[in-house]
Amino acid sequence: xxxxxxxxxxxxxxxxxxxxxxxxxxxxxxxxxxxxxxxxxxxxxxxxxxxxxxxxxxxxxxxxxxxxxxxxxxxxxxxxxxxxxxxxxxxxxxxxxxxxxxxxxxxxxxxxxxxxxxxxxxxxxxxxxxxxxxxxxxxxxxxxxxxxxxxxxxxxxxxxxxxxxxxxxxxxxxxxxxxxxxxxxxxxxxxxxxxxxxxxxxxxxxxxxxxxxxxxxxxxxxxxxxxxxxxxxxxxxxxxxxxxxxxxxxxxxxxxxxxxxxxxxxxxxxxxxxxxxxxxxxxxxxxxxxxxxxxxxxxxxxxxxxxxxxxxxxxxxxxxxxxxxxxxxxxx
Amino acid sequence: xxxxxxxxxxxxxxxxxxxxxxxxxxxxxxxxxxxxxxxxxxxxxxxxxxxxxxxxxxxxxxxxxxxxxxxxxxxxxxxxxxxxxxxxxxxxxxxxxxxxxxxxxxxxxxxxxxxxxxxxxxxxxxxxxxxxxxxxxxxxxxxxxxxxxxxxxxxxxxxxxxxxxxxxxxxxxxxxxxxxxxxxxxxxxxxxxxxxxxxxxxxxxxxxxxxxxxxxxxxxxxxxxxxxxxxxxxxxxxxxxxxxxxxxxxxxxxxxxxxxxxxxxxxxxxxxxxxxxxxxxxxxxxxxxxxxxxxxxxxxxxxxxxxxxxxxxxxxxxxxxxxxxxxxxxxx
Numbered sequence: 001x002x003x004x005x006x007x008x009x010x011x012x013x014x015x016x017x018x019x020x021x022x023x024x025x026x027x028x029x030x031x032x033x034x035x036x037x038x039x040x041x042x043x044x045x046x047x048x049x050x051x052x053x054x055x056x057x058x059x060x061x062x063x064x065x066x067x068x069x070x071x072x073x074x075x076x077x078x079x080x081x082x083x084x085x086x087x088x089x090x091x092x093x094x095x096x097x098x099x100x101x102x103x104x105x106x107x108x109x110x111x112x113x114x115x116x117x118x119x120x121x122x123x124x125x126x127x128x129x130x131x132x133x134x135x136x137x138x139x140x141x142x143x144x145x146x147x148x149x150x151x152x153x154x155x156x157x158x159x160x161x162x163x164x165x166x167x168x169x170x171x172x173x174x175x176x177x178x179x180x181x182x183x184x185x186x187x188x189x190x191x192x193x194x195x196x197x198x199x200x201x202x203x204x205x206x207x208x209x210x211x212x213x214x215x216x217x218x219x220x221x222x223x224x225x226x227x228x229x230x231x232x233x234x235x236x237x238x239x240x241x242x243x244x245x246x247x248x249x250x251x252x253x254x255x256x257x258x259x260x261x262x263x264x265x266x267x268x269x270x271x272x273x274x275x276x277x278x279x280x281x282x283x284x285x286x287x288x289x290x291x292x293x294x295x296x297x298x299x300x301x302x303x304x305x306x307x308x309x310x311x312x313x314x315x316x317x318x319x320x321x322x323x324x325x326x327x328x329x330x331x332x
Numbered sequence: 333x334x335x336x337x338x339x340x341x342x343x344x345x346x347x348x349x350x351x352x353x354x355x356x357x358x359x360x361x362x363x364x365x366x367x368x369x370x371x372x373x374x375x376x377x378x379x380x381x382x383x384x385x386x387x388x389x390x391x392x393x394x395x396x397x398x399x400x401x402x403x404x405x406x407x408x409x410x411x412x413x414x415x416x417x418x419x420x421x422x423x424x425x426x427x428x429x430x431x432x433x434x435x436x437x438x439x440x441x442x443x444x445x446x447x448x449x450x451x452x453x454x455x456x457x458x459x460x461x462x463x464x465x466x467x468x469x470x471x472x473x474x475x476x477x478x479x480x481x482x483x484x485x486x487x488x489x490x491x492x493x494x495x496x497x498x499x500x501x502x503x504x505x506x507x508x509x510x511x512x513x514x515x516x517x518x519x520x521x522x523x524x525x526x527x528x529x530x531x532x533x534x535x536x537x538x539x540x541x542x543x544x545x546x547x548x549x550x551x552x553x554x555x556x557x558x559x560x561x562x563x564x565x566x567x568x569x570x571x572x573x574x575x576x577x578x579x580x581x582x583x584x585x586x587x588x589x590x591x592x593x594x595x596x597x598x599x600x601x602x603x604x605x606x607x608x609x610x611x612x613x614x615x616x617x618x619x620x621x622x623x624x625x626x627x628x629x630x631x632x633x634x635x636x637x638x639x640x641x642x643x644x645x646x647x648x649x650x651x652x653x654x655x656x657x658x659x660x661x662x663x664x
Contacts, residue, residue, distance in 0.1 A: 103531050224655060244434045244583040313541050
C-alpha cells in the first residue's frame with residue numbers, strides 16, 4: 001500500500017516486493033514521458049543565470065547547497081542585475097534564513113535589518129544597485145510571445161496552444177496561463193505577461209508601495225501557490241536543486257513566521273552565494289530544462305492534466321499552471 | 333523590509349520599529365475580517381471528529397502534537413469509521429512517519445508493511461474494518477447542497493453563490509469549487525461532490541485499483557495541491573493544529589520520498605492517536621470553524637480574491653479554492 005501510493009513511474013512501482021500487488025498496464029506517467037525526451041528538447045541554462053547558495057552544514061554535519069535559476073529577459077531584469085551584484089560583492093555571505101512561515105515562504109536576508117531586536121548594525125548595501133518601478137513587475141508582451149491561448153501565431157508554439165492550453169492551462173483561476181522559454185507565466189493581452197508564484201519560485205522582499213525591494217531580502221514559496229502576490233512583488237527565479245534545505249527548516253514562532261530573538265539559534269547561516277559563471281570551470285554546476293516549445297513538453301503537460309498511468313482511475317481533465325512544473329535536470 | 337513583506341494584518345505590520353516605513357491606510361486584511369466575526373459565525377467541531385496524534389518529542393525534547401479534524405457525512409464515512417476503529421484499538425500506537433516527499437506528502441503507517449527492507453513483521457489489522465468501493469470517493473449531491481455556482485437555492489448560502497462564487501471560486505481550474513459545511517469541495521451536477529487535495533488535507537493510502545485503502549496508511553499534503561488525486565483517493569480530514577510537525581520533517585531520499593533502510597532513524601515515531609471524545613473532559617481539545625454559510629466568510633473569501641490591504645497594489649481578481657482556507661481556531 002505505502003509504496004504504491006502516488007507512484008510516479010512504472011519503474012518505481014515495480015520496486016514493490018514480489019508479494020505486493022502487481023502493477024497493471026497503463027499509459028506512461030509524466031515522468032516517463034520526460035525521461036524519453038530526445039536530447040534536442042533539453043535547453044542548457046547559462047551559468048550566468050545560476051546562483052549557488054551554500055548554507056551552513058546541517059545538524060549531522062552534512063553540506064547543504066541550494067541552486068537558484070535566475071529569470072531571463074524580459075522578466076525582472078533590474079532586480080536580477082542587483083542580485084548578481086550582491087552575490088559578486090560578497091554581500092550575501094554571512095546573512096541568514098530569518099523567517100519560515102508554514103504553507104507560505106522561507107525568507108533570507110540581513111538579520112539586523114528592520115529588526116527591533118537586532119544584535120548588531122545592518123550591513124551597508126553595495127553601490128550600483130538599481131531602483132525599480134512597480135511597472136516592471138509586468139513585462140511587455142512586445143518582448144516575447146508566450147505559448148498561450150491568445151498567442152498571435154500558434155505555430156510558434158509547436159501546436160501547444162491549439163491542442164493543450166485552450167482546454168487545460170487556460171482554465172487557470174487567475175489569468176491566461178502560458179509557458180515562456182521554460183517558465184510558467186500569466187498573460188493578459190492588455191498588460192503583458194508576468195511570472196507566477198508557484199512552489200519554489202524566488203521573489204524579492206519589499207516594504208510598502210512604492211518600495212519594490214532591492215534584492216537584499218529574498219524568499220521562496222514553500223506551500224500552496226500564493227497567487228495574490230503575482231504582480232505585487234518581483235519574482236526573479238526558482239530553486240532548481242536543494243529545495244528541501246529551505247522547505248524543511250523549523251517554522252518560526254514569531255509574527256509572520258520570523259524567528260524570535262529567543263530562537264536566534266534556529267536561523268540558518270548562509271555561508272556564500274556565487275554566480276556559477278564566476279566559479280572555476282570544474283566547480284560550475286550545469287543544468288538544462290525541457291523546452292516548453294517542444295512536442296515532448298506538450299505531451300507531458302497533457303499527461304499531467306489527464307493522468308492515465310496505472311495508479312489513476314479518474315483523469316482530472318485539467319491542471320493548475322503550478323502543477324505543470326518545467327522539468328529541470330543536471331546536464332551530463 | 334523583511335518585517336513588512338507579506339504582512340497579514342495592520343496589527344502585525346505595526347510591530348515594525350519606529351524608524352521603518354509607516355503603514356498606509358487600506359481595506360482590512362482577510363485575517364482582520366475573521367478576527368471581527370461575531371461569535372455566532374463560529375461552529376463547534378464535535379470531539380468525535382477530532383484525532384489527537386502525539387509524535388515522539390523533537391530533538392530538543394519538546395512535545396509534538398498534531399490535531400486532525402475528520403470529515404463529516406456524507407464524505408468518506410467508511411474510511412472515517414475505520415480510522416476511529418484503528419485509533420480506539422490502539423493500532424496506530426507505535427507506527428511511524430515513513431515518507432516525506434518534498435512538495436507532495438508526508439505519510440505515516442506501519443513501517444513493516446509492503447517494505448522489502450522491513451525490520452519485522454507487519455502488524456495484524458484489527459477486526460471490523462469496512463471495505464470501501466471507489467464510487468465512495470464521490471458523495472451524492474442528494475446528501476447535501478453545497479454553496480456553489482449551480483446551487484439550487486442560492487438563499488441557502490446566504491448570498492455567497494450570487495456575489496462571490498460565480499466570479500471567483502468558479503474559476504477554479506478543475507471543477508465547480510464550492511464550500512460545504514466548512515470544507516472546500518468540488519462539485520459536478522452529474523456526479524456529485526468531493527473533497528479536494530488542498531495543503532494539510534489528510535488522505536488514505538492505497539494500492540492499485542480496485543483497492544481503496546483501509547485507513548492504516550495516511551498522508552497529508554505538504555506542497556502545492558495535487559489535484560490530480562481528487563476522486564482517485566479517499567480524503568478523510570485535515571490537519572488543524574501542529575501541521576509544522578509534519579511539514580518540516582526531513583525529506584526521505586528513497587523513491588517517492590520514503591526513508592531508506594539507512595535512514596530508518598529519521599522515521600518519526602507516533603506514540604499514540606486518540607479520538608478526542610475518548611479523552612478525559614479536561615484533556616479534550618476544543619475547536620471551532622468559521623461557518624462557510626456566514627456573511628463573514630463571504631466577505632473574507634472576497635478579500636482573499638481581491639487583496640486591498642496596505643501591502644497590495646494589484647488585486648488578483650480571483651482565488652484558487654485551496655487559497656480560501658476555512659478558518660479554524662481553538663474554542664475558549
